[in-house]
Amino acid sequence: MTITMQSTPGSSGYLDLYPERKMSFFKNPYILGLAAVAGIGGLLFGYDTGVISGALLYIKDDFEQVRNSYFLQETIVSMAIAGAIFGAAVGGWINDAYGRKKATLFADVIFALGAILMGAAPDPYVLIMGRLLVGLGVGIASVTAPVYIAEASPSEIRGSLVSTNVLMITGGQFLSYLVNLAFTGVPGTWRWMLGVSGVPAVVQFVLMLFLPESPRWLFIKNRKNEAVEVLSKIYDVARLEDEVDFLTAQSEQERQRRSNIKFWDVFKSKEIRLAFLVGAGLLAFQQFTGINTVMYYSPTIVQMAGFQANQLALLLSLIVAGMNAAGTVLGIYLIDHAGRKKLALSSLAGVAVSLVVLAFAFYKQSTSSNEFYGWLAVVGLAMYIGFFSPGMGPVPWTLSSEIYPEEYRGICGGMSATVCWVSNLIVSETFLTISEGIGIGSTFLIIGGITVVAFIFVAVYVPETKGLTFDEVEVIWRERAWGKNPNTHNLLEQGSQS
Secondary structure, X not given: OOOOHHHOOOOHHHHHHOHHHOOOOOOOHHHHHHHHHHOHHHHHHHHHHHHHHXXXXXXXXXXXXXXXXXXXXXXXXXXXXXXXXXXXXXXXXXXXXXXXXXXHHHHHHHHHHHHHHHHOOOOHHHHHHXXXXXXXXXXXXHHHHHHHHHHHOOHHHHHHHHHHHHHHHHHHHHHHHHHHHHOOOOOOHHHHHHHOOHXXXXXXXXXXXXXXXXXXXXXXXXXXXXXXXXXXXXXXXXXXXXXXXXXXXXXXXXXXXXXXXXXXXXXXXXXXXXXXXXXXXXXXXXXXXXXXXXXXXXXXXXXHOOXXXXXXXXXXXXXXXXXXXXXXXXXXXXXXXXXXXXXXXXHHHHHHHHXXXXXXXXXXXXXXXXXXXXXXXXXXXXXXXXXXXXHOXXXXXXXXHHOOOHHHHHHHHHHHXXXXXXXXXXXXXXXXXXXXXXXXXXXXXXXXXXXXXXXXXXXXXOOOOOOOOHHHHHXXXXXXXXXXXXXXXXXXXXXXXX
């Protein structure tokens, strides 16, 4: 059975032929519920990155050795990221071997254990151990949630649904600042802030038991009946038949191609190499353009801008986190309307301008006592979030979940997420030290320079995947790798196999 691109279920050609089969974002509560439950992984990820910034202010009050050591402070923040690097690296393999559902359940167990350890930590070193476990859970979830959502989503709303995971991340950050503020007057402040994070993990574990495995993964594993049962809850009867026929034909090809893919196979195939460059490059630039320094250290940045009290710093940071969540909601709408590439480019252009404003404010603030520059820094911070959150927030994660062929999706998703976390670690381990050394204004200028490079990267390398099926995306890489003539590719493939 051959299927032309035009008639692939979910492609623009197919939806032009059968407009009544088109899905809209709110049309099917089942798929929304599935995306929301899977997105709790994003919530954990966001809560954890956000909560530590407020908790650190109080951990320093409790442990003198933390108060006197920048290194210990940076290690408490970044040990979770070190765990996430390892979690993302093994997460791709767990996803492919055991499925998206089991990977999520496993991540929840590890996360909950880490939360208990952090809340009960008698010294900074047990706290660091808890951070490592929590990071491990977050790393596995960061690979699993976008792929699970993307594989269950109709292609015409895939971008919006995967972006709900990013909304959960920003929502988690917002929630963490709310929790930080709520616990400021409670004895054992930071223990509550960190320990509470175990609750969403337990909630997700319970809800996930009632949700199905990814239908595409089930097809690959030859569990067709289970897959059809899942798909029947997502599509109406007319489209269901087409989707099942298509996935059956496709999974046959996949099984022939999928002779146990290893890590280095990614670099052997030219088209996979190109896709990985885009996926991993975007996630690296997401970190190097400074988002997590702004989220982790926004209370500290607000204090550096001249607002000294812990509670005021947290309150202003809460506003920053609220803007981040609101911007992501805008991104969810725009990603399937304006498209991924336009959104990323306009986002990066605004981020570059905001970083110049921030740098100027801090330069001036260091040489004058005028309160105006402190407020200008806060405005720069708000501008930065306003531009970053609708574009560079959701676009890298969405693209990373949709640009790889089925048999590479787990492993490449894991490798891209690992690149993201390594970049995150580099940024969070060096930001305070660099800003101590050369000044925070100069640090923001360096990040501004990186943003310009990111803009060029997106303009040159990133394809537009709005509304495309997974197969149409594969065709883009094939054409980029081998030109429009598929025969060249086939000959070269045969040559490399012989």
